[in-house]
Amino acid sequence: MLAIEHLYKSFGALQVSKDISLSVATGQCHAVIGPNGAGKTTLIHQISGVLRQDSGRVLLGGQDVSHLSVWERVQAGLGRTFQITSVLPSFSVLENVATAVQAKTGSSLKFFARAADEAALNEKAQATLSRVGLGDRIDRPAADLSHGELRLLEIAIALAGSPKFLLLDEPMAGLGKTESAALIDLLNDLRSDFPMLLVEHDMDAVFQLADEVSVLVEGEIVARGTPSEVRENPQARAAYLGDGA
Numbered sequence: 001m002l003a004i005e006h007l008y009k010s011f012g013a014l015q016v017s018k019d020i021s022l023s024v025a026t027g028q029c030h031a032v033i034g035p036n037g038a039g040k041t042t043l044i045h046q047i048s049g050v051l052r053q054d055s056g057r058v059l060l061g062g063q064d065v066s067h068l069s070v071w072e073r074v075q076a077g078l079g080r081t082f083q084i085t086s087v088l089p090s091f092s093v094l095e096n097v098a099t100a101v102q103a104k105t106g107s108s109l110k111f112f113a114r115a116a117d118e119a120a121l122n123e124k125a126q127a128t129l130s131r132v133g134l135g136d137r138i139d140r141p142a143a144d145l146s147h148g149e150l151r152l153l154e155i156a157i158a159l160a161g162s163p164k165f166l167l168l169d170e171p172m173a174g175l176g177k178t179e180s181a182a183l184i185d186l187l188n189d190l191r192s193d194f195p196m197l198l199v200e201h202d203m204d205a206v207f208q209l210a211d212e213v214s215v216l217v218e219g220e221i222v223a224r225g226t227p228s229e230v231r232e233n234p235q236a237r238a239a240y241l242g243d244g245a
């Protein structure tokens with residue numbers, strides 16, 4: 001569903017992506033881990049279209065999306081969550097998701113006009129919110145949600161466009177133990193419908209969710225394997241997990 005082929009990116013003299021290749025099949029969760037400054041965000045930006053690679057390709061469901069804009073990639077089936085919240089705080093939970101459904105389908109020219117008034121949008125938004133466990137919060141302003149609930153809302157917004165693939169940028173950041181456990185359960189449930197690339201610092205989440213892990217260090221993938229293979233890989237341990245891991 002996602003293939004990255006020989007991606008290179010530099011900022012001036014600093015090479016931040018060095019021949020990165022990986023692929024994610026249907027039903028799979030692939031995690032990218034690495035120390036601060038390894039180039040994870042730069043990689044995410046090249047997949048989502050925020051940044052253009054110097055060379056290499058990004059394929060989504062077999063389609064080369066390397067030269068498409070962020071918006072065109074969303075239309076091509078890329079759903080993503082952001083490290084920084086993408087929620088509209090004064091809109092209701094339902095309106096946030098209905099607006100995302102509307103944006104994908106282009107069902108109305110009045111982009112920020114009451115998306116939740118349209119029955120079809122509403123229905124799809126409600127179903128999506130139920131799937132992420134926010135079915136009983138639809139009328140609350142998004143500003144009232146807890147941090148953990150906001151994360152669920154961000155995922156619902158990403159799902160609203162019926163993506164082929166999910167790009168998850170540190171979804172566990174700032175969550176407590178209980179909230180993290182709930183989110184891990186949700187992502188485990190979603191992965192069969194939405195193959196995913198997960199960039200995450202929370203090793204518990206990575207080891208519970210990922211089928212395959214790539215370890216990125218100074219722009220290069222230095223190790224790859226199942227979570228247990230990566231846990232035992234001396235290069236990965238030295239580079240990232242630390243000897244005590």
Ligand SMILES: Nc1ncnc2c1ncn2[C@@H]1O[C@H](COP(=O)(O)OP(=O)(O)OP(=O)(O)O)[C@@H](O)[C@H]1O
Nearest residue numbers: 011012014016034035036037038039040041042043
């Ligand atoms: N726009 C930019 N211009 C110049 N250098 C940049 C730019 N964006 C990132 N960098 C540099 O590229 C390197 C990789 O940064 P990046 O944010 O991709 O790493 P990261 O793995 O996401 O780090 P973190 O885990 O701290 O978020 C860093 O040295 C960073 O300073």
